[in-house]
Amino acid sequence: MPIKSYLAHSHKGKKAELVNALSTIGQCEVMPAENKDVVIVVTDTEDQIEEEILKKKLDTLESLKFLAMVSGFNAPQND
Amino acid sequence: MYTSLANRRSFIKKMAMLSAMTAAATMFPGILFAEEQEEGLPKNADLDWKKAPCRFCGVGCGVLIGVENGKAVAVKGDPKSSVNKGLCCVKGYHSVIAMYGKDRLTKPLVKKNGQYVETSMKEALDLIASKMKETIKDHGKDAVSIYGSGQWTIPDGYVASKFFKGCIGTNNVEANARLCMATAVTGFLTSFGLDEPMGCYEDIDYADVFVLWGNNMAEMHPVLFSRLLDQRLKRGVKIIDFATRTTRTSMAADKSILFLPQTDLAVANAICYEIIKNGWVNRSFVERHCNFSKGLTNMGYGLKDNYKFKDKPEKIDFNAYKDFLEDYTPEKVEKISGVSVKDIKYMAAYYGDPNKKVMSFWCMGPNQHTRGTWMNNLIYNIHLLTGKISAPGNSPFSLTGQPSACGTVREVGTLTHKLPHGVVMNKKDREFAAKIWNVPVENIDPKPTYHTVEMFRALDRGDIRFMWIQVTNPMVTMPKLKRYRDGAKKEGRFIVVSDIYPTPTTDIADVILPSAMWIEREGMYGNSERRTQYFEQMVNPPGEAMSDTWQLIEVAKRMGYEKQFHYKEETHIEEIYNEYRKHHVGKKHNMAPLEVLKSQPGVLWPYVDGKSTKWRFNAKYDPACTNGKDFHFYGKSDGRAIIWQRPYEPAAESPDTEYPYWLCTGRVVEHWHTGSMTRRIPVLHKAMPHAYVEVNPEDAKRMHIQTGDKVKLTTRRGEIILPASVNQRGIPAPMQVFVPFFDENMLINEITLDSFCPISKEPDYKKCAVKVEKV
Numbered sequence: 001m002p003i004k005s006y007l008a009h010s011h012k013g014k015k016a017e018l019v020n021a022l023s024t025i026g027q028c029e030v031m032p033a034e035n036k037d038v039v040i041v042v043t044d045t046e047d048q049i050e051e052e053i054l055k056k057k058l059d060t061l062e063s064l065k066f067l068a069m070v071s072g073f074n075a076p077q078n079d
Numbered sequence: 080m081y082t083s084l085a086n087r088r089s090f091i092k093k094m095a096m097l098s099a100m101t102a103a104a105t106m107f108p109g110i111l112f113a114e115e116q117e118e119g120l121p122k123n124a125d126l127d128w129k130k131a132p133c134r135f136c137g138v139g140c141g142v143l144i145g146v147e148n149g150k151a152v153a154v155k156g157d158p159k160s161s162v163n164k165g166l167c168c169v170k171g172y173h174s175v176i177a178m179y180g181k182d183r184l185t186k187p188l189v190k191k192n193g194q195y196v197e198t199s200m201k202e203a204l205d206l207i208a209s210k211m212k213e214t215i216k217d218h219g220k221d222a223v224s225i226y227g228s229g230q231w232t233i234p235d236g237y238v239a240s241k242f243f244k245g246c247i248g249t250n251n252v253e254a255n256a257r258l259c260m261a262t263a264v265t266g267f268l269t270s271f272g273l274d275e276p277m278g279c280y281e282d283i284d285y286a287d288v289f290v291l292w293g294n295n296m297a298e299m300h301p302v303l304f305s306r307l308l309d310q311r312l313k314r315g316v317k318i319i320d321f322a323t324r325t326t327r328t329s330m331a332a333d334k335s336i337l338f339l340p341q342t343d344l345a346v347a348n349a350i351c352y353e354i355i356k357n358g359w360v361n362r363s364f365v366e367r368h369c370n371f372s373k374g375l376t377n378m379g380y381g382l383k384d385n386y387k388f389k390d391k392p393e394k395i396d397f398n399a400y401k402d403f404l405e406d407y408t409p410e411k412v413e414k415i416s417g418v419s420v421k422d423i424k425y426m427a428a429y430y431g432d433p434n435k436k437v438m439s440f441w442c443m444g445p446n447q448h449t450r451g452t453w454m455n456n457l458i459y460n461i462h463l464l465t466g467k468i469s470a471p472g473n474s475p476f477s478l479t480g481q482p483s484a485c486g487t488v489r490e491v492g493t494l495t496h497k498l499p500h501g502v503v504m505n506k507k508d509r510e511f512a513a514k515i516w517n518v519p520v521e522n523i524d525p526k527p528t529y530h531t532v533e534m535f536r537a538l539d540r541g542d543i544r545f546m547w548i549q550v551t552n553p554m555v556t557m558p559k560l561k562r563y564r565d566g567a568k569k570e571g572r573f574i575v576v577s578d579i580y581p582t583p584t585t586d587i588a589d590v591i592l593p594s595a596m597w598i599e600r601e602g603m604y605g606n607s608e609r610r611t612q613y614f615e616q617m618v619n620p621p622g623e624a625m626s627d628t629w630q631l632i633e634v635a636k637r638m639g640y641e642k643q644f645h646y647k648e649e650t651h652i653e654e655i656y657n658e659y660r661k662h663h664v665g666k667k668h669n670m671a672p673l674e675v676l677k678s679q680p681g682v683l684w685p686y687v688d689g690k691s692t693k694w695r696f697n698a699k700y701d702p703a704c705t706n707g708k709d710f711h712f713y714g715k716s717d718g719r720a721i722i723w724q725r726p727y728e729p730a731a732e733s734p735d736t737e738y739p740y741w742l743c744t745g746r747v748v749e750h751w752h753t754g755s756m757t758r759r760i761p762v763l764h765k766a767m768p769h770a771y772v773e774v775n776p777e778d779a780k781r782m783h784i785q786t787g788d789k790v791k792l793t794t795r796r797g798e799i800i801l802p803a804s805v806n807q808r809g810i811p812a813p814m815q816v817f818v819p820f821f822d823e824n825m826l827i828n829e830i831t832l833d834s835f836c837p838i839s840k841e842p843d844y845k846k847c848a849v850k851v852e853k854v
């Protein structure tokens with residue numbers, strides 16, 4: 001059950017578009033920076049396969065310049 | 080305590096968010112996120128947050144560790160720490176994960192018939208003690224040795240030194256800081272007579288210009304670099320990157336100036352030439368506080384066993400020094416260094432401008448250098464000539480790489496010639512140490528034995544038979560590695576390795592001891608700016624793992640030194656620290672009491688009358704100044720710092736027709752040195768999974784090399800194949816290649832050269848000649 005965080009850099013002037021696009025994806029939580037073309041994205045997926053599908057989906061977003069992973073956690077199944 | 084799965088997931092998501100915010104803050108100083116979102120992040124959750132210095136680099140960030148149910152689960156920057164002001168880099172942020180790798184060593188292992196067999200700690204320690212006794216009986220006290228590290232805590236290094244130097248009576252004590260900071264030490268000693276920077280990180284808040292000498296700060300000292308970027312945003316300061324390779328630092332700097340390897344010596348002299356020629360010398364400062372000296376030249380490079388060198392300093396006057404600099408006009412130096420006359424004058428003008436405060440930073444570039452001590456002297460020369468030293472914002476600042484290279488190796492003195500206070504060669508220093516250690520003064524041998532490279536050579540030759548290696552990985556980091564690995568494996572050698580994971584160094588061990596790491600025990604580190612930081616034990620070590628301090632104490636007691644190692648298990652760190660403080664009593668180096676260290680994120684020494692000394696040698700800030708003048712360089716008997724005449728001399732091995740490229744090695748931001756910890760942190764390992772060779776894009780085009788292609792590097796020591804990296808993270812200059820050393824599967828040190836600075840004995844990992852071929 002991977003949880004990852006990324007810094008998503010938008011193309012110039014496309015931050016709002018990027019935020020909108022990311023917000024429509026269920027597995028993504030988004031926090032845009034106030035003063036830079038950077039958006040924090042936290043992804044929460046069930047397994048590796050879902051995670052890879054999501055990653056491919058993100059890569060097709062036109063407003064996205066590049067995505068840099070910051071951290072990855074594997075949430076435990078139970079405590 | 081029960082936490083529901085949903086709660087736990089949302090907690091981890093918040094941590095992931097926080098992690099990204101922290102990384103963003105490092106990369107984009109001043110970046111803002113909506114306040115209510117920041118407030119939504121977990122403040123305390125159910126975590127118990129405790130302070131510690133970061134486990135990794137010498138910046139020494141203060142961090143807060145979140146502990147839940149006996150496990151360290153989270154890290155955040157400590158907002159109260161003046162070092163990092165709440166920031167953290169990727170390594171620091173993920174540091175606790177390094178404690179929980181699947182293959183953590185938890186039981187002692189003893190090699191029997193070529194196989195490692197689990198044994199109890201008691202049995203392993205008994206065996207070590209009996210082997211040491213036997214070796215001393217058969218081959219003499221100088222046949223046993225200990226090799227430690229700048230990741231040793233202060234108590235680790237202290238008991239090692241007391242045990243070997245004070246009790247056994249051998250100076251066979253060395254540490255891996257010889258490979259990274261020994262040159263900084265000899266630089267300080269020759270110029271000022273006392274080790275460690277005069278200034279502190281607060282200088283960053285006052286300087287107008289930062290000159291980085293061969294120092295890729297963006298990757299190696301990321302949090303400090305973000306403080307520089309922050310100052311640029313706030314005050315428009317200038318950052319000049321002076322290096323041999325284009326790095327992330329160069330890209331972020333205001334100006335990137337490239338020089339040919341080894342020619343920094345010539346450029347530094349040219350800057351001094353310009354300062355004098357343009358009348359920028361601070362005459363009253365130089366007249367009141369400096370002397371001029373020259374030393375021997377053509378010292379050689381230490382390539383042969385038992386190489387010896389002793390400098391013969393000779394006083395000169397200003398005019399002689401000025402004449403010497405005639406060989407270093409910008410026009411002449413341009414030809415040697417590849418740095419344009421314009422760029423030399425550009426740098427000199429900043430140093431010379433009386434209205435600009437300048438900070439110079441350096442780390443491995445000038446230190447891992449066959450003329451490293453000279454290079455350190457030359458940077459000090461620039462600051463001394465202009466009087467830009469020991470004052471807020473005017474600061475030559477030598478950075479360290481390891482969390483306690485300063486605190487342990489340099490201050491405790493875990494090098495062959497050193498004692499906690501002073502050197503073994505000095506009778507008074509020996510008497511002083513012997514008294515505190517409660518040993519007969521005759522025990523302390525007045526002669527230093529081997530520096531690191533020579534110590535491994537002695538192991539190969541058989542002069543050393545027993546070596547105990549703690550918290551370091553020499554079978555990845557020694558230059559010209561094969562010789563030293565083969566030597567360590569020879570018949571009749573006994574090697575003990577204390578570590579937390581299997582490494583290429585545990586592969587050569589006869590006994591492997593599992594160590595307690597960082598916050599699994601109590602201890603202190605000392606960072607680059609003379610800051611001593613305490614950490615308590617926060618979690619239990621796994622299995623039978625034990626702190627390096629206690630391992631040493633147990634063996635010392637078994638060897639009959641109960642009197643000297645009387646410490647109680649519950650209070651031994653406090654007892655040791657209090658004993659250690661006695662070595663540094665006085666205004667020049669007083670250490671803060673333990674209660675003070677416990678109460679705040681570190682304290683700078685000298686700690687005098689309840690106050691840290693931020694700028695040493697400056698009478699306004701330093702109570703140890705007693706000469707009645709504004710500055711007092713009290714490390715030298717006449718109170719004057721030395722401006723050294725040091726020429727440019729070529730590297731030990733330069734490219735030729737057979738090996739036409741320069742090979743430079745170094746680090747990457749994701750990995751801590753040899754990667755034994757950070758490669759077990761999945762996010763860091765994924766981000767940087769293996770080593771590579773950076774090739775200049777024009778060279779790559781000519782050789783039809785693309786990123787990922789296999790490239791063979793051949794030197795006179797051997798060959799290695801690595802994937803190419805073209806136009807990726809760093810870009811070497813034409814006819815140069817760069818390889819990081821963190822990857823134990825691609826050991827670049829198999830082919831590096833074991834030449835060293837004759838004064839510091841620190842190897843030069845930055846320069847040798849190599850052939851580059853596509854395979």
Ligand code: SF4
Pocket residue numbers: 133134135136137138139140163166167168169170171172300301302303
């Ligand atoms: S900069 Fe160094 S001390 Fe600070 S968090 Fe990163 S690794 Fe740790």
